[in-house]
Amino acid sequence: xxxxxxxxxxxxxxxxxxxxxxxxxxxxxxxxxxxxxxxxxxxxxxxxxxxxxxxxxxxxxxxxxxxxxxxxxxxxxxxxxxxxxxxxxxxxxxxxxxxxxxxxxxxxxxxxxxxxxxxxxxxxxxxxxxxxxxxxxxxxxxxxxxxxxxxxxxxxxxxxxxxxxxxxxxxxxxxxxxxxxxxxxxxxxxxxxxxxxxxxxxxxxxxxxxxxxxxxxxxxxxxxxxxxxxxxxxxxxxxxxxxxxxxxxxxxxxxxxxxxxxxxxxxxxxxxxxxxxxxxxxxxxxxxxxxx
Amino acid sequence: xxxxxxxxxxxxxxxxxxxxxxxxxxxxxxxxxxxxxxxxxxxxxxxxxxxxxxxxxxxxxxxxxxxxxxxxxxxxxxxxxxxxxxxxxxxxxxxxxxxxxxxxxxxxxxxxxxxxxxxxxxxxxxxxxxxxxxxxxxxxxxxxxxxxxxxxxxxxxxxxxxxxxxxxxxxxxxxxxxxxxxxxxxxxxxxxxxxxxxxxxxxxxxxxxxxxxxxxxxxxxxxxxxxxxxxxxxxxxxxxxxxxxxxxxxxxxxxxxxxxxxxxxxxxxxxxxxxxxxxxxxxxxxxxxxxxxxxxxxxxxxxxxxxxxxxxxxxxxxxxxxxxxxxxxxxxxxxxxxxxxxxxxxxxxxxxxxxxxxxxxxxxxxxxxxxxxxxxxxxxxxxxxxxxxxxxxxxxxxxxxxxxxxxxxxxxxxxxxxxxxxxxxxxxxxxxxxxxxxxxxxxxxxxxxxxxxxxxxxxxxxxxxxxxxxxxxxxxxxxxxxxxxxxxxxxxxxxxxxxxxxxxxxxxxxxxxxxxxxxxxxxxxxxxxxxxxxxxxxxxxxxxxxxxxxxxxxxxxxxxxxxxxxxxxxxxxxxxxxxxxxxxxxxxxxxxxxxxxxx
Numbered sequence: 001x002x003x004x005x006x007x008x009x010x011x012x013x014x015x016x017x018x019x020x021x022x023x024x025x026x027x028x029x030x031x032x033x034x035x036x037x038x039x040x041x042x043x044x045x046x047x048x049x050x051x052x053x054x055x056x057x058x059x060x061x062x063x064x065x066x067x068x069x070x071x072x073x074x075x076x077x078x079x080x081x082x083x084x085x086x087x088x089x090x091x092x093x094x095x096x097x098x099x100x101x102x103x104x105x106x107x108x109x110x111x112x113x114x115x116x117x118x119x120x121x122x123x124x125x126x127x128x129x130x131x132x133x134x135x136x137x138x139x140x141x142x143x144x145x146x147x148x149x150x151x152x153x154x155x156x157x158x159x160x161x162x163x164x165x166x167x168x169x170x171x172x173x174x175x176x177x178x179x180x181x182x183x184x185x186x187x188x189x190x191x192x193x194x195x196x197x198x199x200x201x202x203x204x205x206x207x208x209x210x211x212x213x214x215x216x217x218x219x220x221x222x223x224x225x226x227x228x229x230x231x232x233x234x235x236x237x238x239x240x241x242x243x244x245x246x247x248x249x250x251x252x253x254x255x256x257x258x259x260x261x262x263x264x265x266x267x268x269x270x271x272x273x274x275x276x277x278x279x280x281x282x283x284x285x286x287x288x289x290x291x292x
Numbered sequence: 293x294x295x296x297x298x299x300x301x302x303x304x305x306x307x308x309x310x311x312x313x314x315x316x317x318x319x320x321x322x323x324x325x326x327x328x329x330x331x332x333x334x335x336x337x338x339x340x341x342x343x344x345x346x347x348x349x350x351x352x353x354x355x356x357x358x359x360x361x362x363x364x365x366x367x368x369x370x371x372x373x374x375x376x377x378x379x380x381x382x383x384x385x386x387x388x389x390x391x392x393x394x395x396x397x398x399x400x401x402x403x404x405x406x407x408x409x410x411x412x413x414x415x416x417x418x419x420x421x422x423x424x425x426x427x428x429x430x431x432x433x434x435x436x437x438x439x440x441x442x443x444x445x446x447x448x449x450x451x452x453x454x455x456x457x458x459x460x461x462x463x464x465x466x467x468x469x470x471x472x473x474x475x476x477x478x479x480x481x482x483x484x485x486x487x488x489x490x491x492x493x494x495x496x497x498x499x500x501x502x503x504x505x506x507x508x509x510x511x512x513x514x515x516x517x518x519x520x521x522x523x524x525x526x527x528x529x530x531x532x533x534x535x536x537x538x539x540x541x542x543x544x545x546x547x548x549x550x551x552x553x554x555x556x557x558x559x560x561x562x563x564x565x566x567x568x569x570x571x572x573x574x575x576x577x578x579x580x581x582x583x584x585x586x587x588x589x590x591x592x593x594x595x596x597x598x599x600x601x602x603x604x605x606x607x608x609x610x611x612x613x614x615x616x617x618x619x620x621x622x623x624x625x626x627x628x629x630x631x632x633x634x635x636x637x638x639x640x641x642x643x644x645x646x647x648x649x650x651x652x653x654x655x656x657x658x659x660x661x662x663x664x665x666x667x668x669x670x671x672x673x674x675x676x677x678x679x680x681x682x683x684x685x686x687x688x689x690x691x692x693x694x695x696x697x698x699x700x701x702x703x704x705x706x707x708x709x710x711x712x713x714x715x716x717x718x719x720x721x722x723x724x725x726x727x728x729x730x731x732x733x734x735x736x737x738x739x740x741x742x743x744x745x746x747x748x749x750x751x752x753x754x755x756x757x758x759x760x761x762x763x764x765x766x767x768x769x770x771x772x773x774x775x776x777x778x779x780x781x782x783x784x785x786x787x788x789x790x791x792x793x794x795x796x797x798x799x800x801x802x803x804x805x806x807x808x809x810x811x812x813x814x815x816x817x818x819x820x821x822x823x824x825x826x827x828x829x830x831x832x833x834x835x836x837x838x839x840x841x842x843x844x845x846x847x848x849x850x851x852x853x854x855x856x857x858x859x860x861x862x863x864x865x866x867x868x869x870x871x872x873x874x875x876x877x878x879x880x881x882x883x884x885x886x887x888x889x890x891x
Contacts, residue, residue, distance in 0.1 A: 026806065042536020044650070054759035058810035059803035063332070065502040068542050068646060070430065071336045087649055110473050111807040121334060121449075129442035130397035141394060142406030148399050152424065155399060155431055159335050195397065 015039070018095055020048055022060065023102035026111045033057075034098050039090070045101065046074050046085035049113070061112035069226055072160030076113050077102045082162040082224045104165040117161050123181045126209065127188055132197040147196045153234060154191035156227040159184065163221035163231055169214050180211035183221035183231050190235035193242065203239075203246040212239055294743050296468075296477035299448075301327045302726045303719075304467055304482035306453050306509060309337035310429075311691025311711035311718070312488030313436035316445050318719025319486070324726055326719075327446040329469060329480065331504050334447050335437050338490050338502050339711070342429025343545035343642065345411055345421025346712070347705030348386035352403055353410045354418040354590060359383040360885050361417055366706060367886055368571075369415040369600045370670070370699020371839040372855060373522065376878045377677035378697040382706070382713050389712035390422050398435040400424055411639075412550040415600040415703040417575070418590060426545050426642045432708060451478065452815060453508060455742040456485060456516040456687070457734035464516055464686035465732040468742050472812060475805020477743050481734065483726040486680075486718050487513060487673060487689040488711075492526075494762075494816075495824050496666035497770035500532055500543035506816040507823030509693035513673045514822060514868070518682040520861040521695040522671030523823075524830035524841045527702055528775045530604035532665025535620040539650045541665040544625060544643060546704040548660075549597045551639055552587060553627035555608070556659065557616035563623075564596035567607035572599055602701040602839050605664040609775050612663065622663035628656055664775055668707065670698040670840060671830070674860065679721030680714055686725070690718035696858075700839020749814045755800035758813040765792055765820055773828050778844045782832045789828065793821045822868060829870045830859040 016039040021032040035052045046064055053060045064074040067086045074085040079093065079100055093099050107115040135141060163183035169176050181189075189206055192198050206212040219232040229235070303319040305312045308330035320326040330337065349362040363383035367374050390408065394400065400422045401409040410419045424431040440447070450472040457466040457479070466481040489509030493501025510520055531544040549555075557563045565583075568576045576596050577583035583595035597604065608623050618624055627636055633656035637644050640655070647653040647660060672695035673682050680688045691711040698706060772785035796818070801811045836850035837843050849855065857872040878886075 040538065042651075043538045047538040053809060054757070054763075058757065058759065058801070059808045061807040061809060065332055065336045065338070065504065066341050067502070068341065068539075069649070070427070070642070071340045071502070073332065073336045089649070114473070114807050117333070124438075125441055129438060132395050132397070135395070139391075140407055143399075143402055144406055145402040148402055152399055155424070155434065156427065157434075158340070158430065192397075195399070197395075198397075 018048060018090060019098040020045075020052065021098040021100045022049070022052070022113065023100075024060070024112050025109060027109050030109065030112075032100060032102070039095070043090050044086055045078055045083075045088045045090060045093075045099070048090060049085060049101065061110070061114045063114055070158060072158035072226075075104055075160045075162050075165070077105060077165070082165045084160060084162070084226050087226060104161065106165040106167070106171040107161075119177055120159070120161055120164060120182075120184060123185050123210075124188065126181070126205075127185065127192070128200050128202055128205070130192055130195065130198055131200050133199050141197060143196045151191050151194045151196070153229055154187045154194070156229055157184065157187050158227060160226060162224045162226065163187075166220045166224045168218070168220065169211075176211070176214065179209070180214050183215075183236065185210060186212060186215070186239060187229060187231055187235045190239055193239065201246070203243045206239055207243045207247060212236070212243055215240070294477055294747060296479050296743065298479045298481055299327065300481045300731070301325045301446075302483050303327075303486060303722045304329065304480045304484070305486045305488055306467065306512070307337065307488035307490060307691070307693070308334055308447060309488060309490055309691060309711065310339040310432055310436060310708065311715040312337070312486070313433070313440045314712055314715030315486045315488055315688075315690055315719040315722070317436065317439055317443055318716045319723045320443050320445050322720060322723030324723040327448060327480070328440065329448040329451045329453060329467070331450065331452050331472070331508075333449050335433060337433060338505060339433040339708075340430045341500065341502070341543060342432070342708050343426040343543065344413055344547035344550060345423030345428045345705050346386070346390055346432065346708035347413070347416060347420045347703065348390045348422060348709055349383065349418075349420060350387050350390065350408060350410060350422065352407045356590070357418040357420060359387075362386070362420065363882070364885050365416050366703055367699070369703040370701055371849065372699065373525070373838060373858070373875075374699030375677055375696030376876070376882055378714070379699075380882060381677060381717070382697060382710060385713045386709040389709065389716065393432060393435050393712070396435050396439045398424075398431050400431070411547060412587065412598065413704040414546055414549065414598040414604065416705065417594070421550070421705040423547070425638070426547050426640045428708065448478075452812060453512060454746055454815065455739075456512050457739055458516055459732035459734060462517060462684060463732060464684060465734050467512075468739050470746065470815070473807050475808065475811070479734070479739065481731060483729045483731060484686050484688060484722040486722050487682075487687065487693050488691045488715065488718070489693050491669045491692045492820070492823050492827075493666050495765060495769050495820050495827070496774075497766040498532065498541035499666040500529060500541055501666070506819050507669075508816070508819045509689065510669075510672060510826065511819035511822045513682060513687065513689065513693075514826070514861065514863050516684060516687060517863065518684045518687055519674040520672060520826060521674045521858045522700070522830070523669075523695075523826045523861050524834050524859060525670035525700045525839055526666065526827065527601055527668035527670060527840045528605045528664040529667035530601055530608050530664055531625055531662040532667075533646075533651065534622040534661050534663040535651060542646065542650075543665065543667065544660060544662050545640070546601070548625055548627050548640060548643060551627065552630040553597070553625055554595070554630065555597050555604070556624040556626055557611045558618055559616055561616075563611055563616070564599070564604070564607060567603065567610070568596050568599070569603060572603070600701055600703060602842075605775060606842060608662075608664055618661045620661050622661045624659035625662045626659040628658055633657070668692065668702055670700060670702055671695040671827075676721075678717065679724070680718035681721055681725070688718045688722045688725075690714040700841060746815060749799050749801040749811055750805075752798055752800035755798040756795045758799045758801070758810050758817060761792060761795050761799060761817060762813060762820070764795070765789070765817070765824060768792065769824055769827075773824070773831060776842050776844050777831055779832060782828055785828045786825070789821060789825050796821055825868045826861040826870075829868060830861060833859045833870045833872065
């Protein structure tokens with residue numbers, strides 16, 4: 001760890017101080033640099049990062065938007081734990097030593113605290129969209145709050161991707177990204193699967209192309225979810241059960257064979273080439289002609 | 293000239309919030325090749341911060357509700373400065389837009405008989421806001437995001453638009469952008485551009501808005517030659533968090549008051565009864581007993597806590613100034629003594645979590661400390677009500693960046709419905725417009741000048757720190773162009789903004805072009821300064837008080853003159869100018885709706 005260019009100024013102001021060791025670097029590599037600033041009551045980690053940015057390291061790259069735990073932009077690893085910087089109060093951390101702040105490790109580094117999370121957007125494209133049953137004659141969909149509650153839990157997801165970051169299936173095995181969608185996308189699948197109006201069956205997709213079977217329910221994802229979604233218990237395990245029911249139920253299997261009516265699966269999901277190629281370029285930077 | 297890549301589309305949508313995504317979905321459905329470009333990642337736009345709900349006269353809770361009632365509330369809330377046709381279309385179409393979201397997967401809270409539940413909000417006569425607890429914006433944004441992805445709409449993320457491109461005739465024909473990650477330039481050659489870039493909150497110090505709200509769309513429109521209107525009409529939401537200091541400005545949903553929450557000063561007095569303006573006297577409760585009955589009995593008058601936001605913000609401001617504020621300089625918002633902990637946690641889960649985690653306050657047992665926070669720009673790009681076409685060809689605008697719909701003050705819940713109604717209309721408008729067009733050639737020299745100018749910040753040595761300049765802009769606007777304004781302070785703000793624009797020119801950015809926030813801020817400052825100037829000049833020009841625009845030196849509204857004009861902002865020879873222009877007269881049948889005697 002090297003010392004950031006802030007230490008000289010740091011000596012000027014009296015009173016208690018806090019030190020963040022922030023990972024600075026890019027895809028080619030990087031290192032932790034320490035920045036020390038005066039402590040301010042009530043601050044969260046993102047406040048301190050922003051003060052460092054304004055006063056000591058103007059080009060420090062960091063994503064943030066709402067600063068209220070609502071948008072899921074400022075995900076990082078704080079002392080090695082996947083957290084939202086805007087919802088981690090400094091007072092909850094041990095301030096006697098430097099607090100490390102680093103980008104999500106499961107994704108490629110872009111710069112400093114910014115990681116390339118395009119994998120998640122590419123994966124999302126593989127999931128066949130919501131398709132409701134037709135409206136009843138009076139045009140009003142009636143649903144009970146009880147039924148809605150179950151899917152609403154998954155709608156709370158803010159796409160911070162902390163669950164993806166902590167999931168060892170992809171964190172420790174880059175090669176699995178081609179065939180494993182990760183907890184965030186399982187939550188999305190569960191949300192559709194348990195939507196009271198939806199008509200599409202995505203169980204084969206979950207098994208064959210999104211790798212739900214690879215999850216071995218260690219519940220790391222549920223532990224880091226800032227929205228408190230019970231990812232493993234309420235999304236993944238029920239999905240696994242439904243996949244097993246669909247795939248191994250001999251009566252259902254025979255029925256499908258005899259009637260020759262495969263479960264509906266939209267083309268995008270069935271195409272193996274699309275499934276094997278979560279190309280980040282498809283999300284943010286498609287092929288373009290050059291000019292100028 | 294730096295290198296750049298080029299993408300060709302029919303319709304380019306700038307902004308991936310609710311308005312932008314809704315516009316893109318409609319433009320694509322109408323057959324136009326459509327792309328969305330946004331400064332952040334997809335799904336992070338400020339729409340996620342909308343809490344309380346989307347206003348639409350569905351009539352699910354009170355069957356007496358109708359579009360006419362919604363229209364009336366909106367016009368009165370906007371102090372009649374609204375573009376009446378927009379307010380009419382909005383009230384008529386909002387219910388269909390909400391039901392449409394449901395068929396795209398949105399799951400709103402339900403009534404006992406299984407329909408969409410609606411909640412009370414300020415300025416709305418009936419419980420009108422379809423909602424999902426207090427995270428309605430997230431539900432809407434995610435629904436639109438999923439729909440846009442399903443429609444195959446291309447989304448260019450983390451790309452800042454620097455300038456709109458125009459052809460020889462002055463029509464908009466694309467945009468020059470900057471990939472934030474690589475620092476490379478990109479040209480979007482488009483037959484039409486829809487601005488859906490949101491608000492301007494970062495011009496103020498205490499704001500509910502995210503870093504993205506730097507007025508880019510307002511500035512892009514001005515620079516391209518389009519008109520803005522009503523830029524003096526800025527909404528300060530009455531209830532933002534005020535402590536801890538770092539969380540100051542964070543929104544506390546009006547849903548707290550809609551669900552029964554009340555405002556108290558340091559003496560424990562429910563003070564809003566002392567701030568009922570004449571304008572609202574006939575529909576506002578005068579006693580605690582009447583106010584508390586209203587939640588279940590709409591034949592009595594509304595609690596004063598549910599006056600429109602401009603009224604409540606001014607009242608809180610006055611209480612604090614009179615020395616009856618809370619320890620951190622706000623007032624108390626109390627739901628704990630009004631509703632059960634279970635009900636609070638169920639209906640306001642985000643507020644519960646926000647106060648618990650950021651302020652160590654349990655809102656089921658303690659009152660919240662709140663105060664006004666800059667929240668919303670009512671003014672914006674002057675548009676045609678039907679198509680959202682701006683005043684130059686090829687440019688459209690929808691959502692917060694567009695002006696007119698909300699007049700001088702927006703009602704809570706009307707923003708989410710606005711972006712659905714007018715996002716859709718902008719998508720149709722742009723798709724129709726491009727059908728008649730062949731691609732035009734942009735003014736390449738202008739494009740190259742803009743790109744070169746953007747790189748100039750790397751050449752300035754030892755100059756200004758962009759973060760310091762931004763703080764100064766925000767400090768200036770907060771102290772001189774805030775809730776209560778005077779001519780002297782507004783003039784002082786103009787002078788200060790001149791100095792700050794000079795400092796902005798001298799901003800020096802260190803490091804390289806890859807994901808360099810200091811550079812991005814320098815570029816955002818260009819937008820912020822031109823918008824700050826527009827707002828200040830417009831505030832000087834409107835010599836009356838109306839809605840979000842309050843002049844201490846002209847405390848009354850002026851029904852004879854200023855009620856009949858919009859303040860129009862445009863660029864003349866590079867300088868921001870303002871002019872008064874007559875507003876379209878309200879047709880008799882709509883005027884009659886506003887005069888219906890209240891029971």
